[in-house]
Amino acid sequence: MSSIENLHHGKKYQIKIGTCIRGAHLLDDLRNAVSMGFDTVELYYNDTLSGADFDMLAPKMREIIGDSGVEISGIGLYCNPLINESTRQELVYCIKKARDLGTDFVGTFAGAIPGKSVDDAMPAFKKCFSELTAIAEAYGVRIGIENAPMYGHWYSATSNIGFCPRAWEMIFEEVPSEHLGLEWEPSHQVQQLIEPIAQLKAYLPKVFHVHGKDASVDWNAVRTYGIWFGSHYCDHRFPGMGDTDWQEIIKLLYEADYQGDITIEGYHDPVYCSDRELEGQKLALEYLRGNQSR
Numbered sequence: 001m002s003s004i005e006n007l008h009h010g011k012k013y014q015i016k017i018g019t020c021i022r023g024a025h026l027l028d029d030l031r032n033a034v035s036m037g038f039d040t041v042e043l044y045y046n047d048t049l050s051g052a053d054f055d056m057l058a059p060k061m062r063e064i065i066g067d068s069g070v071e072i073s074g075i076g077l078y079c080n081p082l083i084n085e086s087t088r089q090e091l092v093y094c095i096k097k098a099r100d101l102g103t104d105f106v107g108t109f110a111g112a113i114p115g116k117s118v119d120d121a122m123p124a125f126k127k128c129f130s131e132l133t134a135i136a137e138a139y140g141v142r143i144g145i146e147n148a149p150m151y152g153h154w155y156s157a158t159s160n161i162g163f164c165p166r167a168w169e170m171i172f173e174e175v176p177s178e179h180l181g182l183e184w185e186p187s188h189q190v191q192q193l194i195e196p197i198a199q200l201k202a203y204l205p206k207v208f209h210v211h212g213k214d215a216s217v218d219w220n221a222v223r224t225y226g227i228w229f230g231s232h233y234c235d236h237r238f239p240g241m242g243d244t245d246w247q248e249i250i251k252l253l254y255e256a257d258y259q260g261d262i263t264i265e266g267y268h269d270p271v272y273c274s275d276r277e278l279e280g281q282k283l284a285l286e287y288l289r290g291n292q293s294r
Contacts, residue, residue, distance in 0.1 A: 015253060016261040017212070017288045018073050019281055020044035023052055030064050036282055040073040040261045042107070042209075047079050049090045054097045061101075073261045074098075074105035074209055076183070078146060080159040081132070082111030082124045091132065098141045105209050105260070106136070107144045107183040110162030110171060118154050118161040118170070125161065126174040133177040144183030144208040145171065149192070164192060165199065172206065185211035185265065186244040191234045193217070193227070197248050204256040210249075212264035212288060214242025236268035238280045240287030247291040262288055 018040030021029035026043065033041050045052070061072075075094045079087035094106045111128060113121045129143075136143050145162035152158035154167075161167050168182070184207045186196035200207070214237045225231030239246050239262075250262075264284050267273070272280020 014289075014292050015250060015258065016040050016071070016073070017285055018042060018071075018261045018263040019285070020076065020211075020263055020265050022267070023050065026052075026057065027060060027064060030061060030070075032278060034064060034066075034068045034070050036278065036285065038070060038264075038285060040071045040263060042074040042076050042263045043072065043101075044076045044265075045078065048087055049077060049093070054093075054101060058101060072101045072103045073263060074103050074107055074144075074183075075101065076107040076146070078107070078109050078148075078160075080109060080111045080114075081128050082113060082121060088128065088132075092135055095132065095136050095139055095141050095143070099139060104141050105144060106141055107146050107209055109148070109150070109160035110145045110167070112152060112157035112159050112161045114152075114158055115156050118157055118167050121157060121161050122170055122174060125171065129171075129175045129180065133175055133180050136179045137177065142179050142181060142208045144181050146183040146211065147185065147188045149188060163188060164194070165203075168203070168206070181206040181208040183209040183211060185213045186249065187211075187213040187215040187236050187242065187268075190215035190217060190243055191236075193222075196244055197252070200249060200252055204252065204258075207256075207258070209260050210253070210258075210262045212239045212262045212284060213237075213268060214239050214244045214246070216242045235270050238264065238266070238269050238272060238284035238287075240284055241269065241271070241280075246288060250288070250291055264288075 016039035019033050019038050021041045023045035077094050081088035081091050147163050149163040150158045150160050189196045216235050216237050218233045221231045221233040266281050269280050
């Protein structure tokens with residue numbers, strides 16, 4: 001860990017910094033994470049687990065982790081459980097197996113009814129997530145809604161209605177469980193032209209997990225073309241390369257006694273990509289550790 005230490009409630013501690021390891025490259029990504037010095041990893045699956053068997057993977061992961069101290073901070077399955085029963089069952093599987101992997105957190109999407117509005121999807125969300133949170137409560141697991149719009153919007157969602165504050169208000173009213181919260185990251189809020197620091201202050205009690213991903217807005221493109229009409233105006237970036245004040249985010253997390261990690265979500269940066277992906281992850285790791293002074 002960094003030599004920078006923070007006093008909180010009389011104790012010295014740091015927020016751990018992790019990275020997402022992709023389901024299709026799980027063991028190789030884990031080896032990279034261990035060798036690069038990350039503190040944690042989040043298992044990261046898009047749409048489906050593709051037959052992943054956590055009972056078989058667990059001993060292989062433990063062997064790679066060895067005595068490095070790397071911890072599993074969560075399982076992420078970013079799917080649409082409102083319309084796909086098989087992925088809903090995979091989500092149940094993640095919830096039931098999370099504790100076996102040493103974590104109490106599962107990240108996912110709120111789902112959607114493609115082409116329908118957030119309002120239209122809310123009854124299906126209530127039914128689905130009332131059932132999922134009941135299972136999570138029984139297993140001592142927390143579910144966090146990741147806040148990616150997935151190219152949808154309020155009036156025509158795609159796979160995730162849980163992308164903005166108004167939707168969160170509705171979601172938490174429909175399913176008022178202490179086991180349902182947010183897997184929050186500033187990038188998708190910057191993308192929506194929402195100020196992330198003020199938002200984090202408002203939603204800290206519901207932030208179960210933080211993704212380390214930022215964004216950079218081309219304001220000239222916004223002023224010229226707006227954000228709906230065919231102009232590329234926003235790039236997702238590693239922390240330290242976008243528009244967000246991460247030192248302030250970290251300060252707020254300390255003040256809220258946040259006990260989770262910040263997990264870098266890679267494979268989005270337009271500069272540090274392909275052969276430079278791990279270079280970007282390393283820079284982001286060093287940046288986040290270096291901003292843990294108070």
